[in-house]
Amino acid sequence: MDDVPVADEAEDDSIPPQRFPHDLDDGRIDPDAAKVVRRLVRAGHEAYLVGGCVRDLLLGRTMAEVKDFDVATSARPEVVRDLFRNCRIIGRRFRLAHVLYGNGKVIETATFRRNPTDLDKTGEDLLIRDDNVFGRAHEDAQRRDFTINALFYDIEARQVLDWCHGMADIEQRSVRTIGDPVIRFKEDPVRMLRAVKFSARLDLGIDPATYEAIVQCRGTLAQAARPRLFEEILRLMRGGAAHRSIYLTWEMGLLDLLLPELSTYLYDLEERDDRVWRLLDQIDWLSANSKEPIDDIVLLCLLLHEPLMEACEGQRDRITAAHDFLEPLVERLAMPRRIADAIRRIVAVLPRLEQGKAPKFQKTPLAGIAEQVLQCSQAANAMRAAPTNGFGRDTEAPSPTKRRRRKR
Secondary structure, three states, rough: OOOOOOOOOOOOOOOOOOOEEEOOHHHHOHHHHHHHHHHHHHHHHHHHHHOOHHHHHHHOOOHHOOOEEEEEEEOOOHHHHHHOOEEEOOOOOOOOOEEEHHOOOEEEEEEOOOOOOOOOOOOEOOOOOOOOEOOOOHHHHHHHOOHOOOOOEEOOOOEEEEEOOOOHHHHHHHEEEEEHHHHHHOOOOOOHHHHHOOOOOOOOEOOOOHHHHHHHHHHHHHHHHHHHHHHHHHHHHOOOOOHHHHHHHHHOOOOHOOOOOHHHHHHHOOOOOHHHHHHHHHHHHHHHHOOOOOOOHHHHHHHHHHHHHHOOOOOHHHHHHHHHHHHHHHHHHHHOOHHHHHHHHHHHHHHHOOOOOOHHHHOHHHHHHHHHHHHHHHHHHHHHHHEEEEEEEEEEOOOOOOOOOOOO
């Protein structure tokens, strides 16, 4: 029934972790995640909280601020399913057990895995194509991307288990790969964007060797699956750190490959023109103050607003001009046609909408989204005249100095 490759049980080469006593208050841990861990342990299996939830709690975030509480265990997916009636197994390439609770909550429960064999990797081709090999806890930690994501939390012992020196990087507030960063980024180029996301969202520095490896390996983004790149761009825009995320991708040269249209526009800006960054500040304000997630169309309209408006300026047919601008993005990033079509319609109508001359459009399903884009654009304009951010929130006035990417 289980056709997943399994580590050789006869070779007991387990590596003990460093253990750090750390009492993560029960009030900060999702009770359903704790319930999953404790039931697995009572059944005789290893089970820990793992990854982002441990990282975020150690960095001082509350339970409400932690996006997902994930569990890693020695139990196989079928065993987890037998223990939990509210469980289903998903995935083919990477099989996971999802334990389901009310209100759509999912506790993702993954069996320990190890890095796939390196026998088929030759020359420069290090891209991971198979990542579904069961292993032990220390192997599971060592196969992860960054040290701060490789920490396990033992609920019963109230200890952090650390195989990769992640606690030191938590203390130093630094993003660092596990092992050689060049190899890790060639194995999975999307990890470079994840490094940016963690740095921006959690206000962490990037380890110098990791930073240099991103600059060196940025060309490997072309090997990544296009839908993954598109989704990672959206993730950079979410979570309240769009401004810093996009600035880091531009500084490192990643934006040249992902969105050369925007990168070129930023290079050509005149001094004191920081409107792109003010628009991104509006996204961050919305993320912090909206009860509902921001629509992807709004995120992309604001991200591409300035180069798109420039492309449409003086054109009689703004929809065609916007279409010609977006078509390379659709091809490069597998941007869904539904989103691209919505963006070009909104960008085409924005000038008339601002003048109150688009009564027919205001009756369409896109009217609310376009109105939100227009409000953010107007608020970004107001930020230049007054030290406010996001519909009146007081903050420091944005720096008028043109931002320049560090030359390498």
